[in-house]
Amino acid sequence: MNGRTSLLLTDLYQLTMLQAYFDQRMADTAVFEFFVRTLPDNRNFLVAAGLEQVLDFLEDLQFTPQELAWLAACGRLHSRFVDSLRELRFTGDVQAMPEGTIFFADEPILRVVAPLPQAQLVETRIINLLQFQTLVASKAARIRLAAPESLLVDFGLRRAHGAEAGLLSARASYLAGFNGSSTVLAAMQWGIPIFGTMAHSFIQTHERESDAFEHFARSHPQASTMLIDTYDTEAAAHSLVPLAHRLAREGIHIQAVRLDSGDLAGHARKVRLILDQGGLTQTTIFASGNLDEYRLAEFIAAGAPIDGFGVGTRMNTSADRPYLDCAYKLQEYAGVARRKRSEGKATWPGRKQVYRSYGADGCMSGDVLTTADAPACGQPLLVPVLRQGRRLSSSPALDAVRDHARAELARLAGNLRTLTPAASPYPVRIAEPLSRLAAEIDKRA
Missing domain, CATH: 3.20.140.10 (nicotinate phosphoribosyltransferase)
Known part of the structure; x- marks a missing residue:
């Protein structure tokens, strides 16, 4: 620091x-x-x-x-x-x-x-x-070994044990093989790639979920990951398909969807099917929520169609x-x-x-x-x-x-x-x- x-x-x-x-x-x-x-x-x-x-x-x-x-x-x-x-x-x-x-x-x-x-x-x-x-770093290395091909992002700042711990854990996890962090200061200080999606509160401030998706995509056309589990995950995925095609005609592409609650593997399978049937085969699935190496290993072994993970509390505190x-x-x-x-x-x-x-x-x-x-x-x-x-x-x-x-x-x-x-x-x-x-x-x- x-x-x-x-x-x-x-x-x-x-x-x-x-x-x-x-x-x-x-x-x-x-x-x-x-x-x-x-x-x-x-x-x-x-x-x-x-x-x-x-x-x-x-x-x-x-x-x-x-x-x-x-x-x-x-x-x-x-x-x-x-x-x-x-x-x-x-x-x-x-x-x-x-x-x-x-x-x-x-x-x-x-x-x-x-x-x-x-x-x-x-x-x-x-x-x-x-x-x-x-x-x-040792915890992050285990997570990387459990999911060697997945996108891994440090999501732990908000529950880290203090500001210094949150910043240094972004550094340590990147050092050990993570792809980046949500911590902005880590990007300025060490050049660590930063990743971010959207908040449930953004969805809740809109009367219609699809309007929230569209407004966010237009605001961030180069980095649009949609959080789809605020209400009904599969219904949100269905509503995203026509919107994605309409935005694509304007050169705006929905890059990924994020799952943050419930049965992540089960939701991922259903969402993947919805996206593929809707022609969004290039839209990836990103998951977060109380993850660690053990859960990632389970997802990989079960063939869950999840392309990336946001790993926070359990890594930044090495919870086990x-x-x-x-x-x-x-x-x-x-x-x-x-x-x-x-x-x-x-x-x-x-x-x-x-x-x-x-x-x-x-x-x-x-x-x-x-x-x-x-x-x-x-x-x-x-x-x-x-x-x-x-x-x-x-x-x-x-x-x-x-x-x-x-x-x-x-x-x-x-x-x-x-x-x-x-x-x-x-x-x-x-x-x-x-x-x-x-x-x-x-x-x-």
Whole structure:
């Protein structure tokens, strides 16, 4: 998103820890990594997303005079520490998996190497950005896999959990393979194609439904999708046929009809027959209303004649699995590898790299998680993206990121492309150097 994010959009404990670090003069280099501990139920993979917004945040990191004045007056922090924040900037390095990359549990998708106060302060916002867009992109990818040939449009802004969530979910879903969004700002900001139809209220303001169709078609002759389920869906389809022929003689063509309620598959079959018998074979059918990958898979399996779908709430909130068990954890400080050993939340220590191998068919065959200084066979997935607080290259176009995500999904083995858990999960092997490092740290502890 354009515009600076306030550094006060964080957890209080980030600031209280920074003051404690300041008082103890702890500013050696720290290494933090973001990863997902376990895949959500029914998920065989995740799609990395949100990196661009993280890099924007890090490059713009700075307290404003107003924020510093509030911190000085809040009574929680002492003046010497608050004064020290005036010159705070992010000067560290970042390595990350490119957006659109498929990844799995325990694999870091981003590593921050920076003085401890800087690396600590950014934790909350990094998790906030990466968790949400990765969650939505992964859900959207499943929807694309369920309906590989269909037009898919993000319809979720109005029920998203806030304005930023609605905008970023438009980006994440497009990145993962959707054709576009109904969110206008997403078009201006990232060039995402925008789609829209008409509202039930427009139909209701007219005495005759056919008049509403005609008025809308004349107002939008190049983009006319008619919402036909306000009253009687099939009756509306019948009334549309003569109108469409009359408008066609003037060069105005009804491109599609939209169904938004009831038995979508049943209505689609009846409407398709009405349109075909009326000579409107080129008019497509678009459906919306509480859709997700499971319903789309049912429609496809049943051969429902629906050409496109508007998917909103259940995708933008990832309704079946609305969060990721993710973390941003310290892995090294002052040159010494560190490891959290809490029950159920133990981490693999040190700076790490993920190496990916491919089979003869071009599909991903397995990953190796190892220490960054112990190369393994395969393609390394974490690459440098930020050095000394600045990007190493210009941001890739969103369409290029989308192409990368499409290529990644194409390399998934068939058993991982299903909507149910794979009988054989994707193999991620912990390399011996990493296991040895963990054992050494445990022994030292």
